Amino acid sequence: MSQLKEPNLPESDVPESTARRRMITSFSLFALAAAIPVGVYEWITNSPKLYGARKPLRRVLDANAALAKTYFSNTHLVATFPVEEAAKKPRQNGYDGLKTPLPEDWKLQIDRPQGAPLLITMDEVKALPKHEIVYEFKCIEGWSQVQHWGGVRLSDFMANYKLGTKSGNAPNPESADDLYSYVGMETPDKGYYVGIDMESAMHPQTLLAYEMNGQPISAPHGAPLRLIIPVKYGVKNLKRIGRMFFSDERPRDFWAERGYDYYVGL
Amino acid sequence: MKRIVHKHPLAIRWFHWINFPVLFVMIWSGLLIYWAYDPYKISFGDYTLVSFFPDGFYKFLNVPFRLAEGMAWHWVFMWLFMLNGLLYIGYTFLSGEWRHLVPDRNSFREAIDVTLYDLGLRKTQPPFIKYNGAQKIAYFSIMLMGVGSVLTGFAIYKPAQFSWLTAILGGYEAARLEHFILTIGYVLFFFIHVGQVIRAGWQNFQSMVTGFEFTKNTGTPDRGTPDRDPPVTPDPVNNQPVAPSPTPNPLLPA
Numbered sequence: 001m002s003q004l005k006e007p008n009l010p011e012s013d014v015p016e017s018t019a020r021r022r023m024i025t026s027f028s029l030f031a032l033a034a035a036i037p038v039g040v041y042e043w044i045t046n047s048p049k050l051y052g053a054r055k056p057l058r059r060v061l062d063a064n065a066a067l068a069k070t071y072f073s074n075t076h077l078v079a080t081f082p083v084e085e086a087a088k089k090p091r092q093n094g095y096d097g098l099k100t101p102l103p104e105d106w107k108l109q110i111d112r113p114q115g116a117p118l119l120i121t122m123d124e125v126k127a128l129p130k131h132e133i134v135y136e137f138k139c140i141e142g143w144s145q146v147q148h149w150g151g152v153r154l155s156d157f158m159a160n161y162k163l164g165t166k167s168g169n170a171p172n173p174e175s176a177d178d179l180y181s182y183v184g185m186e187t188p189d190k191g192y193y194v195g196i197d198m199e200s201a202m203h204p205q206t207l208l209a210y211e212m213n214g215q216p217i218s219a220p221h222g223a224p225l226r227l228i229i230p231v232k233y234g235v236k237n238l239k240r241i242g243r244m245f246f247s248d249e250r251p252r253d254f255w256a257e258r259g260y261d262y263y264v265g266l
Numbered sequence: 267m268k269r270i271v272h273k274h275p276l277a278i279r280w281f282h283w284i285n286f287p288v289l290f291v292m293i294w295s296g297l298l299i300y301w302a303y304d305p306y307k308i309s310f311g312d313y314t315l316v317s318f319f320p321d322g323f324y325k326f327l328n329v330p331f332r333l334a335e336g337m338a339w340h341w342v343f344m345w346l347f348m349l350n351g352l353l354y355i356g357y358t359f360l361s362g363e364w365r366h367l368v369p370d371r372n373s374f375r376e377a378i379d380v381t382l383y384d385l386g387l388r389k390t391q392p393p394f395i396k397y398n399g400a401q402k403i404a405y406f407s408i409m410l411m412g413v414g415s416v417l418t419g420f421a422i423y424k425p426a427q428f429s430w431l432t433a434i435l436g437g438y439e440a441a442r443l444e445h446f447i448l449t450i451g452y453v454l455f456f457f458i459h460v461g462q463v464i465r466a467g468w469q470n471f472q473s474m475v476t477g478f479e480f481t482k483n484t485g486t487p488d489r490g491t492p493d494r495d496p497p498v499t500p501d502p503v504n505n506q507p508v509a510p511s512p513t514p515n516p517l518l519p520a
Contacts, residue, residue, distance in 0.1 A: 005365070006365045006366055006370075006395050006396070007362075007365060007366075007395075008395055009271045009272060009273055009366075009395060009396055010271070010272045011269060011270065011271045011272065011481060012269075012270060012272070013267045013268065013269050013270075014267065014268055014270055015267055015268070016267070016268050019268050019270060019478075019480070022476060022478070023472065023476050026475050026476040026477070027472075027475055027476070030283075030475045033283070037287035052334070053334070053335075053338050054338070056342075057338040057339065057342050058338070060341070060342040060345075061338060061341060061342070064341055068424070068427070071427055072427060073427075076426055076427050076429065077426070077429070078425070078426045078429065079425075079429050079432070079433065136425075136437075136438055138425070138438065139303070140302075140333070140337075141302040141303045141333065142299065142300070142302050142303030142442065143303045143305075144438055144439060230426065231426045255334075258334060259334035259335060259338065260333075260334045260337065260338075261337060261338070261341065265424070265426075265427075266424060266425050266426040266427070
């Protein structure tokens with residue numbers, strides 16, 4: 001008979017009392033084991049919240065982020081699409097941080113460890129090389145849409161203005177220790193704010209965007225300058241950037257404070 | 267003396283019962299996530315047959331506005347689901363248990379006969395050793411579906427890092443739909459499974475806890491010795507082709 005043939009199940013003869021004892025033991029253990037999931041549920045739901053999420057869940061989410069960083073790579077690019085596939089009217093979702101009028105004298109403020117904050121105008125931003133991307137924007141709610149954005153690479157911007165380092169030099173891949181761990185961004189009215197890990201910020205597809213479908217970004221989509229970070233869910237794509245800063249501490253994050261994962265890396 | 271047949275190894279019983287609450291958490295948290303963008307429905311032209319899901323359904327289960335909570339649970343318990351599934355698959359193939367599980371070319375014919383029997387359109391049940399053809403197909407499919415859920419799950423969890431996987435599965439939106447369909451599959455399986463377990467009776471159910479079942483004495487040459495206890499009433503889940511009859515209470519063996 002071939003190995004593939006289904007064998008008979010093993011049998012044995014046992015005294016009736018033994019069989020009964022085994023049943024009682026098995027069912028007792030089963031009942032005890034059934035208490036474990038109940039206990040786990042009670043433990044999680046009665047744990048204090050850490051940054052908007054139950055502590056045990058938050059700890060695992062943070063561990064997931066640490067794990068995700070080990071296989072995150074600048075060579076892993078999000079899929080891009082032909083420009084014709086881009087939505088003519090990109091979906092807008094969320095007005096937090098946009099509820100007040102855009103300040104007339106808007107300039108991008110960048111806090112630096114040494115010296116006064118940098119104040120950068122739109123013309124100065126536009127002086128850097130322009131990049132366009134047509135990719136599938138992904139909302140944390142689950143929907144996605146092919147969209148067309150244009151702007152400057154955040155990594156180019158940081159290199160040009162020598163940002164994100166403790167030394168004040170341009171970011172250098174050779175000296176990763178010199179880089180801060182996070183970039184923080186917030187709207188001028190501080191109504192919306194995000195924190196982004198430095199690796200994702202430096203990803204070649206991460207843009208400071210000022211164009212949507214080849215036109216200046218409209219107000220509800222985050223004029224004049226917004227973040228487009230395809231390796232994150234939409235919640236991290238802060239509109240109307242007012243201030244940018246760098247830190248080794250996790251900057252506060254609007255949706256993480258409301259119980260979402262902090263990293264939300266794709 | 268009683269003759270017992272060792273039906274489910276201890277490891278399989280652990281994997282089975284661990285999977286129950288873990289998969290429950292995955293489905294429940296998945297529903298909390300799905301609610302935030304719930305476009306799926308089965309419709310013909312303008313006529314919608316099933317909408318996933320009606321507002322009343324969400325309201326009844328207290329689903330709305332719990333996306334963050336759903337994601338947190340989903341991304342924590344996915345590890346337990348994967349670990350338990352991996353151990354189950356590993357054990358099944360290393361122990362040889364797969365020979366009871368993987369369908370062969372006869373299983374499909376047998377499954378039809380079993381279905382006819384279950385529907386009362388056939389008098390006898392085809393003979394089987396551990397699982398009948400329909401069970402083999404169902405349980406093996408569930409194993410494959412588990413693999414599918416992990417793959418489609420990663421395709422929507424990390425579509426940038428694993429863009430090749432997302433592409434193979436037809437893209438981000440397709441992978442999300444596939445992930446959803448597999449989940450509907452588990453829910454359908456669950457109801458059929460529980461229904462069939464109830465039909466099969468206590469002997470069968472308790473073997474998933476204790477591991478063994480009492481055999482009935484039918485004088486089969488390769489089974490047991492002639493001086494055993496008198497035959498107990500045959501039960502429909504035993505491994506012989508028999509007509510259905512009431513299941514004896516195994517706690518009080520005849």
